[in-house]
Amino acid sequence: MVRVEIDFPSEVAPVKASGVISKLGQVTVCSIRSNALTVERTATLARDEMEPSILLGLQLAGSSLVVQGGREAVIRPRDLVIYDSTAPYTLVDSEGIRQHFFRIPHDALGLPRDAIRRVCALTLSPEHPVADVAATYLNRLGSRPDLFTHSSRDAVSQPTVELVRALVATHLDSPALGRDSLQATLCLRILEYARAHLGDPDLNAAQIAAEHHISLRHMYNVLAANEISLGAWIRKHRLEGCRDELARHAGSSITIAAIAHRWGFTNLSSFGRSFRACFGLSPRDWRNQALRGVDIPGGEYEPEPPAYG
Structure with missing residues (x-):
């Protein structure tokens, strides 16, 4: 990853x-947990001879101190921090290092060196809207080793670079640097x-468009350009969430209704019909077969790569 x-x-x-x-x-993605107390690039x-790169760290647990360029940043779970490989830095955590790291060459990022230096060793908190999306997305990216053997893995690269570029630009409050990246990552950020x-059972298109300060029409055009129907996408991912949770909690006291409500379904009958249409079994039959350890029809599915625009 880096020496x-x-x-x-x-x-x-x-x-x-x-x-x-x-x-x-x-x-380049590196997910690591270690009892190392200090990591130092001298x-x-x-x-x-390493290609000049940034390293973006996502803190997974506890807190770490990052020192580079005369600045110190304390990062906590879901906080992001950027290091520059061309300058010394130190990462300290008294409980051990627990981060996802993402390395992107300077040339791929396409940002001025001065802009990169200005965001190093700063806490990029999820309270910032773009940092919140980036932390959620990068955590899933680092937690999905199956993705790295998926046929679409290389297609995820450029949207990830653009999202990091937008992250840097928005923290510098530089519209000129971030405009193209924000547009390029709009579909990803919407999803x-x-x-x-x-x-949220009240999740709707108007709410999503308002959150991203765009019109409904523009949002639908962005999704259509990526061949995505918002309603179908939400329904599919809610059903998949229910499917996985039903299997995970088979035999527990958690009811089917509670799981359905947790994933935004308010009408149990409608949920049951949609579940059967999608997976070929009722929610109850799915859970019972999972409890018995029976191979479930349709249970083996190819993991979907993170959505991108």
Whole structure:
């Protein structure tokens, strides 16, 4: 991923580290959990032969301190932080390193070096709307190792780069830098917002368009350009959420109605009909077969890559 010096708790404690490094086109993804206390890219290492890149970290648990360029940032779960590979940096966490890291070459990002330096070692909090979408999307990207063998993996690369570019531009409050990226990622941001609110029974197109400060007509045109019907997309992902939760909680006291309501369905009869039409079994039969460990028809499905625009 990047050459660094790593400090573990002590010589008597065993080194603990687990993770995976994968490629998605121009984006390199590293998901790691380790008992390492300090990770440092020294001035010497920062002059190595590695292609100049940014590293975007997503904190998964606990809190970390990031130091680069005379700045310090404390990052907590769902916070994002950017490092520049061409300058020394230090990452410190007294409980061990737990992050998803995303490496993107400077050339692919297409931002001035000065702009990159200005956002390094800053806490990019999910309270910012673009950071919120980026954190949600990147967490799913880092948590889906199956995606890296999916036939669409390279197609996810450019939208991911554009989203990170928009993240940087909006934190710099630079419309000129971010305009194209915000437009390029609009479809992705619309769908990520919808995904995050699938449990809201009142979720509707007008609400989604208003959240993104666009007209309904423009939103539908953006989705149509990506061959997406919003209503069908929401219904499909709600049903898939119910399907997975029914299997996961088979044998528990959680009722089918409670699961349906959790995913935004208010009419149990309508939910049952839609579920059967989609998966070929009633919700009750699906759960019963999952409880018995029976192979469920249609249960083996190809994972869908993250949506992109």
